[in-house]
Amino acid sequence: SLCREAISLCATGTHLAATIRLSLAWTLQMLSRINGSHALINEAVDIQRQALVDLPPSHCYDQHRHLRFLGVHLHYRYEVFGRPEDLDEFLDVSAQAVHLCPEMHIDRCKTVTEMLWALYAKAVRSGAVNELNKSIELGLNTLKEVSGAGMGRARCLGVVGDLLALRHELAPSDGRELEKSITLTREALQLYPPNRANYRVCVDRLALGLRLQYNWTGEISCLEEAIQLGRSSIDSIPTTHPQRFIPARNLAHSLMLRFNETRRISDLHEAIKWDRSALASIGTSHTSYPEISAQAVSRLCMLFDARGSFEALEEAITLGNTVLDTMASDHIQRSDVILELSKALLRRGRHQGNVADIDRSISELARIKEVMLQRTDGPELLSTLADCHIVRFRFNRGYKDANDALEIMTGLLDKLPPGRPEKYQYLVSTAELHMEIGTPYRTDRQLLDIFALVGGLLPRVAFFDLHLHTRLQSLAIGQSIALTGASHALNIGSSQKALEILEQGRAVFWTHALRLRSPFEAAPKELRARLLILARQLEKVRDSSFTGENPGAVEADIARRRGQIEEFNALLNQVRKLPGLNRFLLHDEFTTLRKASERGPVVVLVSSALGCHAILLKQGGDCVSIPIEHLPDIWLAHSGTEWRSIIVEARAEMRDCRKMKKSKIPKARRTAADEILRQLWIEVVRPVLSALGLEPAEGRNRPRIWWCPTGNFAHLPIHAAGAGGEWCSDYVVSSYIPTIGSLLAARNAYSPILKEDVQALVAATPRSSMSQWSDLINTREEARAIRAVLPSGSTMELPPADDACIEGGNGITAETLLKLLPQTNILHLACHGHQDLENPLQSGFILRDEKLTIERLMPVPLPRAVMAFLSACETAKGDFNQPDQVVHLAAVMFFAGFKSVIATLWSMADADGPEIARSVYQKIFSGNLDHIDPDDIAYALDEAVTKLRTVQPEPLRWAPYIHLGI
Template sequence: MQTTVLAALSRYAVNPRWRFRPEQPSHDLDVEDIIAAQRRAVESTFDSDPNKPTLLNDFGLSLKLRFDRLGNLQDLEDAIAAQRRAEELMLDCHPFKPSLLSNLGSSLRSRFQRLGRLQDLENAVTIQRRAVDLTPDGHPSKSNRLSHLGLSLRLRFQRFGDLHDVDDAISAQRHAAIITPNTHPYKPIQLNNLGLSLRSRFERLYNVQDLEDAITAQRLAVELIPDGHLNKPACLDSLGGSLSVRFKRFGNLQDLEQAISTKHRAVVLTPDSHPIKPGWLNNLGLSLRWRFDCLGDPQDLDSAVTAQRRASELMPDDCPDKPICLNNLGGSLRLRFERVGDPQDAEDAISVQNRAVDLTPQGHANRPLYLIDLGLSLKSKLRQSPSRSQFVSAYNAFMGAAQPMAGPPIIRLRAALVGSNMCAEYPQFDCYRDMALRACQSMLESIPALIWLGQSISHRLEQLSGYGIGPAITAAASLAISAGKLSLALEWLEEGRAIVWGQLTQLRDPLDDLRVCHPGPADKLRGLSAALEGAGRRSTVTAGRSIQAVDEPNEAGLIEAGSGPRTTLEDEAREHHNLAAEYEALLAQIRTLEGFESFLRPKSLAQLAPACQDGPVAVINIDRERCDALVLCRPRNVVHVPLPKFSLQAAEDVRSLLVASIHGRDARLSQEERGVYQPSFRDDMRDTLKTLWVCIVEPVLSSIKSELVAPASGGLPHITWCATGPLSSLPLHAAGIYNETEPSAPKAPDLVVSSYTPSLSVLLAAHLKPRDPSSATEVRILAVSQPKTPGQSPLPCTVAEANVVVRHFPECTTHLSDKEATVDTVFDAMAQHDWVHLACHGAQDARSPTSSAFYLHDGMLALARLMSLSQQRAGLAVLSACQTAKGDQQLPEETMHLAAGMLSAGYRSIIATMWSIVDADGPVLADTLYAELKHNLGVGDGLRVAYALHEAVVELRREVGEENFVRWVPFVHFGV
């Protein structure tokens, strides 16, 4: 009997007639009879029988295949139990042991996909690794087992975001494809799945080569698989998906044309009775809609609606993909309504999207997506016939999507942004302001979770720019100001800027600090964050679905892509809800730990107040609607200074004028270039400084006269400027009326000593750093000069500049010059010194700010490396390099530059330049600067670099002439 059963199972496994195809039921042998016979064989065989493990494995395979078709969870449980028992009875040296392990791993992976038990996925990966390790090279099933391991690793990556998993998946699947000949029937499947893993890694890291390799692999898969093969449509759709991704990334219309062509072939090759046909139709409809967006051909939009309507009709309501199809159909209908204006399209869009929401359980990660799209359709109808009820309905849809833990952070952020923008569009409704404030609050609450995306800095810059987070934050603050909620406005502005700035610079985030003290909770939190972020991020029904092969002792056969049971929407919602609850519980636990009571909570006004201990901090908010200053003063109150004469457009115009004047100057100016900017630069700068004085600086200083208190040691009062948007790269510290006929006209440098900060949090962190030594003999100074950097223009005065430091602090200064100043030498020396003076070239990398660097003799010392220094006593950094405080107008927040980066690297106080300086001015300014520093070291409240720099600039200004702006204006101070 055993021989008969095994022979029957072998026929069943390889004969396509018994593959449970919906359009072609099984013949000759009923699967129920097979399972019954196998069950009898297993029960009648003693454990000591050497055939028992093989019988158990075969029985488990049959149960697993029935589960794949019918979805009875008990079949999967029984299959796992049988395969586990087989594993226990079979020795590792048994030739079938690797096959058994691979099959058990696949069953565990299926149970994870059904029930969401994390341990099942972990066990699947562990067991399939063992299967691969036990399979000798050259074995015909080696490639199949590698491919199965790759599937589990990719799934774990999708759930938890660990890049090591997708790297290992690609490595295993690439190895599988390499050792499998093109004539092997599994080769197309392996290539397709390799392509999906490569695409997954591209979507995380945005390495273009991954996407190119994915398309190459999937093209070959399509070429190798015959048209009649039941997996051909899946390979075509996967290739179409990757081509669509490349189109969306680079905009090459040829990619979209090819995507539509391959997806259309997938549809044509799939009968209507096939359960995956609606998925291919949905994906084809999406690509047709994208082509309409590019070319505007209404036929494409009509075809998209037709395809997606057909997909929705073919798909039963209990299919977990039904809401996706309905939602995408609604999006195409809304688009057609906006272009053609047929009210029926708007009604149909709202109707099908309401169905998508209704079919999706509360707590499901996709529900916020459907709510956003429903809100957009309601908003489109609102434009045609404005009414308060329609406005409230659209708003409620957006806010339902923006609820905490409702979905991935980027989706919640988008919902809140759209909701707040809609409120701004309809101020005629009396409820708009309160509703807008709630939307802004939701937006700010969703931003912190973006810290853990784990994506490349370039992608995060695109994401921040694409979603307009910077302007949204300033708009939220503007709204709070108009509502009279000044403290809230300042808190929002600070929270948003601190997070965005931290994202741009890849600085230490709260999770890094947590990991130092409590690595276990930190790693668990990162995993949960990645799992929540990856949940429910599909608009295509079968995007990223792998094609699997069944590994068994006799011969492996194929199952159809997507023919196995999918996790139900209720199961998916339950899994997401459990993840969210676990995340919240862990967050609450972390907040009980000493020092982490406010972990991931916005700082309150009381917590921000210490930032003004060195004088008022003026936060300038520029929005399209209004411009205001919020000044945080010593009494811990916020003074509101309206700035009606200034605007976002004015700031952009002033910055453009200034940038045009200094365009092309990427190196420090030589002695011969002193007059290069005259007279055009002088005139432009005079106008710029007057505008800044009249519109911003004078109103602020006038409004806080009583708060501007001179230090006990005498001198001018101190103020710190924290600017947003284009204003952050303009010289507020030098604002004033510069006119030769009116030498006594008001000017900021004559009234206050100015500093800058990217955010209040940066100031707070700087205040917590240890003070410098109390005497000039204790401070340790590193001076670096690069007069002839290879590949750069000469800077002959840098040596004299460094010698000035040595002259003022002869006993405690280390001078590294020319060939001595290598990257490694300077890096090591910086860790041993309190101050550093860098007289060299600098370079700013706008796309990857932590790659911004200082040019040394043998290479570039980047911020990313400097941030790894242990800077316990890092006090002052003088960056006498090119444009070290020059922002980039392409960034959401232009305060990202070398000076701001050095603050984050651990230094309390930074002196930098806004544009290239005259080379000969370096030693002159350094002489006065270090004389002042030496005189005031250890006096009063410690090192006051801002005052020393102010005196040095006053001296330089006197020497070169007040209207020689190019010489003295660029020097600025950051920090405390």
């Protein structure tokens, strides 16, 4: 109001009137930025035009300043309304201002900078690289001429940094321009006071540059820093500020990139929240609306993928179509919207069988293909286009679509540089293309090579995250690759290659954990010390059950962890370049794997959609495979589900030992269970035993056999197979292993222990403070019976409150168990066990005070461990979603260091546990040997189960007990 009053007092056509109008126009623009009033910015432009009219010829030296300010207002109005005429005028008046401003003028840098912003806006709209090159050259020359630490240099640094980043997006080269852009933006950030609005804008630009660098290099530390910057920016601006959409948009994009890397669903939900917030705060005519809309379409599609939300998918398609209808045909961001909309249409077409959606997708992508191939996200378009062609091939069976898809994917693999995170997914897609039935290019050997390559990359997908559950989730993308690749190898008669592929791609979760516990003895001394330090740092994890962590602190820790991972992997690669160390900490090749059968045959059961097989490693190292032709993978999957249902129904009857001694398993349930075991015997186990040349025998005249079930075989009791009075145990004594490599590692780590030197931790939990778990009164007697069998002085002393064997002792606590485990040779734990179906790493032992989870047990070192007897329910019941990562309580004990583990596949009868345990320990500690023989453990369990079977012949009673390990 003061400026308006001052203008009313001035004569028109004077320098003073022009100056006051300039101040009023600037004030109106600032007010518009604060309250979002569009009318104010229109008024600011009109008033600044009048200021130019008022400027008398005698003050023409000030004309460049007025032109520059008019350009600033036009720029802002263009950002708000997106009218091309405002951009054209902005360019025109900025060029005039530069022409009129003397080279040595104090405002020269500001004037050139404003023109550079005009050129940047034009390049964003048109994608014209030639004009961009001239702009960058002008900007770099201007920076050379401007010294000091003023705001003018800071703004110039910012725009030149943005120009370099834009050129990288439009015409990527070697990434140096992007690094230069980030360097300039960091310098600009140092020049701005933190309380200035430009400081926040610069923070947003730096976050954008770091995201681009992550996309280019795959360096996650760049992404973590971008997220931290995004949070600080959004926290610094009021919720009602009209510019809040900028940090909201940027943070959403960074969170989405991290979701793609880690699959944390919370990142996806938060990204969508910020997208919606940004769109709600701006109109459809705003220049940023297309960009934010494209991001939102992408996020909503991801939500459909993650949660099956068709509402999210329809929202994505509606938003994409709406934005396209309002965009100019030559708008540079039209390609981004088309790409994301095409991905949404592809999803809907695939799931609803709508060929029209696929046709439109291919048509839209073809229009923008040439433009997109010049950009860094060109591979994303090609991958989407290949997916469209293969989906249409499945609908129409047109060979051209199949060939187009393969040509696109193989071209992508050739062009994509190493280290890019999406390269693994493209390899998976290429492998799937080669398997596609009905295509004209199926080549068995080529496909086998692809699977070997993909399997080798799978361990790199898992990363040493702060949370173990995130490490496990990161492996979901490739959970079927090892099985499919092995099945293909078996179908073409390459059983040795099949074993190698399985060892590469299964139990990767544990492989990572064990790698960190390596002593690195083969590494040179100068590298070994640093490897040990990094391994200890990477082994530290956070408890995922704790949710009160500050996001900023967590992200800082993640960024630090990523740096440690990169250094750790770089050191491993350095060691592998040394003579004789090229296999350092890599999966075993067949020449090593064949040694696993030295003490008895090893049988790997492979199931996939391509077929089922048994791979036999005979004593002596010969490797053969036999097809399992009459039990397809779908039967195994169905039977695994049915077996689980049978167990759930029987669980209630297995709680009361007095009832169990009298009860009979219902006939219908017994019949279903018997049929599954009969089929396993006829189609799987008996053919395996015949191929091994085995005959029925008794006692220790039966050889040991190690079963390694994969895929859907993992959910079935192979050791209990039988029919017509014949059982697997009539021929062999069964043990299970997660992988062949884990068996070899356990044997190599085993050191004989004298029976008189045993340190046994015998613990029980007859009653837990967690009320949902029933009392296990028999566990007191079980613990007492075990201690009576053990050599004198071998039982580790427990605090009185933790000792269930004495009066007043209520059972062991988690803290006591974790404290004593590292000194333990033998662990006997009698308690409830729980397999968490939603989060397998939260499976655990129900102790007196809490559930001790796999996640908390994993980091505990067990250097002296020999045997664990887990007298608890479901301790070897695996995860149905990721069976080949072998995540259950028995596995954690085995991989942590126990060489032999006795566990249960399902709930056991309370009355049976103590009898089985007493029999096992009596057998192990009897005899003339002064040390524990690993073979004694498996034979002792077999003998105890045989005794139980004579009294309780139903497999649901005697079959849950298994032996895992050496």
